[in-house]
Amino acid sequence: MYPKRTDGKRCALACASLLAAIGTLLMFFAPWFYTIVTNFALSLTSKPTFNLWQKTPMPLYLEFYMFNWTNPEEVHKRNVKPHFQEIGPFVFRETKEKVNITWNQNNTITFNHLRYWYFEESKSCCKLSTQITTINAIALIASHMIENWSYVIRKGFDISLSALSAKLWKVTTVDEILFSGYEDALINLARSMPQLQSLSMPDYDKFGWFYQRNGSYSYDGTFNMEYSGPNFGNTREWQYNDYLSYYDKKGECNTVRGSAGEFFSPNRQRDEIGFFSPDICRYVPLTYQDDKDIDGTTGYKYVMGDSWLDNGTKVPENRCYCGDFCTPYGALNISACKHNAPGFVSQPHFYDADPYYLDKISGLNPTKEKHQMFMVIEPETGIPLHVEARLQLNLLVKPIKSIR
Numbered sequence: 001m002y003p004k005r006t007d008g009k010r011c012a013l014a015c016a017s018l019l020a021a022i023g024t025l026l027m028f029f030a031p032w033f034y035t036i037v038t039n040f041a042l043s044l045t046s047k048p049t050f051n052l053w054q055k056t057p058m059p060l061y062l063e064f065y066m067f068n069w070t071n072p073e074e075v076h077k078r079n080v081k082p083h084f085q086e087i088g089p090f091v092f093r094e095t096k097e098k099v100n101i102t103w104n105q106n107n108t109i110t111f112n113h114l115r116y117w118y119f120e121e122s123k124s125c126c127k128l129s130t131q132i133t134t135i136n137a138i139a140l141i142a143s144h145m146i147e148n149w150s151y152v153i154r155k156g157f158d159i160s161l162s163a164l165s166a167k168l169w170k171v172t173t174v175d176e177i178l179f180s181g182y183e184d185a186l187i188n189l190a191r192s193m194p195q196l197q198s199l200s201m202p203d204y205d206k207f208g209w210f211y212q213r214n215g216s217y218s219y220d221g222t223f224n225m226e227y228s229g230p231n232f233g234n235t236r237e238w239q240y241n242d243y244l245s246y247y248d249k250k251g252e253c254n255t256v257r258g259s260a261g262e263f264f265s266p267n268r269q270r271d272e273i274g275f276f277s278p279d280i281c282r283y284v285p286l287t288y289q290d291d292k293d294i295d296g297t298t299g300y301k302y303v304m305g306d307s308w309l310d311n312g313t314k315v316p317e318n319r320c321y322c323g324d325f326c327t328p329y330g331a332l333n334i335s336a337c338k339h340n341a342p343g344f345v346s347q348p349h350f351y352d353a354d355p356y357y358l359d360k361i362s363g364l365n366p367t368k369e370k371h372q373m374f375m376v377i378e379p380e381t382g383i384p385l386h387v388e389a390r391l392q393l394n395l396l397v398k399p400i401k402s403i404r
Contacts, residue, residue, distance in 0.1 A: 053262055055097045062117060063089035064178060065348070068132040070363070072169035084363040087132060090174055091123040099217050108236050109227045114217040117179065117210070128175035135395050136170040138186045138207050141341040143403045144396070154402040160189055161403070168397070179214050181206030209393070220278045225260040233263030233382065235276040246281050246336035251320025258283045264382035273302055273377065280345055281337035282321065284308060292376050294385040299376035304347060308332075328354035331394060342396035347371050349392070 051057070065088030074080040095116045102110040119128055139161060146154055164185050176182040183206055204211060213219045224237035236242060238256050247253035258274040274285040287305030291298055311326040311333070312319030319326060323333045330353020331346040350357040351366035358364060376386040 053098065054101070056095070060094040060096060061120070061123070062092045062094050064092070064174075065089055066132050066174055066177070067134070067363075069134055069169055072133055072167075075168055081360065081362045084361060086363070087130065087174075088125055089123075090125070090128065090178070091120045092117040093120050094118075100222075103227075104224075107226055107228050108224050110222060110224045112217040112222055113220040115214070115220075117214050126174070128173065128178075130174050131171055132174060132177070133169050133171050134177060135397070136166060136168055137395060138184050139166045139168065140395055140397065142186060143400050144342045145340055147400050151402055154400070158403045161186075164189075177208055179208055179210045181208035181211035223260050230265060232265055233259050234265065235260045238276060238278065244281060247323075248320035251317055253282065253318075253320040255283065258285075262384070264377055264384075266380060266382040268300065268377060268379040268382055270300055272307060273375075280332070280334045282334075286375055289374070292386075294376055297378060297385060299378050299385045301374055301376050303372060303374045304352070309347075309352065328356040330354050331357060344394040344396060346392050346394060347373055348390050 065086055067084040068087055070083045070085050071080065072082075075082060095118075097114045098111040099114045100110075100112045104110060121127065142157070143161075146157060166186060172182050181204070187205065187207060221239045223235060224240070226232055226234045226236055235256055235258055238244075242256045244254040244256065256276060258276040261275055264273055264275075270288045272285050272287060274283050276282075277284050285305075285307040286302035287307060289301045289303045292301040293299075306314045307318070309330050309332070310318050311322050311329065313326075313329065321333060323336055325333075327333060327344065330350055331344045334343045334345055335341060337343075346353055346357070347366075348371040349364040349366035351368070351371035353366075358366070371390055372388070373390045374388050375384055377383070378385050
């Protein structure tokens with residue numbers, strides 16, 4: 001159990017807020033399988049390995065599960081929990097290719113990810129035109145950003161929300177909330193506010209969680225990876241830096257490290273592994289659990305553990321990820337990485353998280369088989385045999401003074 005928090009700020013969080021599971025299973029990379037042979041080359045200068053690394057030869061599939069908010073009108077009732085109904089999967093076939101490749105003299109290679117997603121209706125539960133009720137992310141994010149601004153600005157924004165008849169929830173299609181985006185008068189309002197423009201916000205004319213990402217090679221940023229030596233596959237730099245600026249300077253949270261995604265250092269022991277995720281701007285550690293047989297090949301199974309799911313209670317060095325406040329075990333604050341929007345990630349249905357989260361909402365049913373994120377690594381080569389990258393995006397909802 002997560003220890004009870006007693007100071008005023010955290011008590012207010014526990015009593016007056018909830019982490020609303022609103023949208024998708026965001027994945028760092030889609031599930032895929034590799035069959036390994038003993039003479040598989042690991043150097044990127046060898047043609048078989050390089051071709052596999054540059055363009056994934058087998059189909060990758062990205063599955064989205066949406067949470068439909070069934071009782072939004074009752075959100076202001078004190079004793080009524082928000083209820084969510086899971087709808088999915090919505091399956092997309094993904095093509096993934098490395099572009100803008102540059103070989104460097106220091107045994108590193110610089111590149112970008114170029115990705116395309118194609119909807120596979122025959123593998124999906126429903127059409128992309130399916131409507132869902134979800135959080136009004138634009139109103140919520142904008143309100144959160146100006147929470148500590150002057151009363152005049154907050155009250156003026158509140159009046160604008162009322163004039164636009166904006167509510168805390170939004171009815172939209174799955175296609176709009178994912179890739180195509182939807183237009184909203186609040187976007188134009190935000191773009192006209194010089195105070196928000198000073199925050200270096202993305203200049204989007206629509207909102208969608210993957211809007212402008214399909215077919216983009218710049219969205220994931222620029223990677224620099226070691227292609228030989230004992231740290232083969234390790235991320236050396238991201239966005240031309242080996243250090244980030246999002247987290248507490250006193251910790252190691254800003255260090256760029258971990259696998260770039262496809263390869264891990266060979267000749268592995270049963271110790272911690274990790275990869276760098278551009279989606280949440282941080283190193284993601286995974287803990288060894290047990291050995292697992294994949295089509296006759298023995299691999300090491302790694303899962304999310306205390307080193308990733310904790311916010312500083314069990315693993316003190318993780319506290320530098322918290323930002324303004326630390327949440328109970330199981331949900332990670334990624335606000336600093338997302339222009340200070342109140343974003344958090346967890347395993348789906350808050351699997352293996354503190355009971356705090358499920359106590360705030362209803363309709364979720366976490367199970368290990370469906371919701372645990374894990375990876376199986378072939379220890380001699382360091383290549384993934386099986387990956388289930390299951391993640392959930394959440395937004396923090398709480399009262400904000402002067403904004404009704």
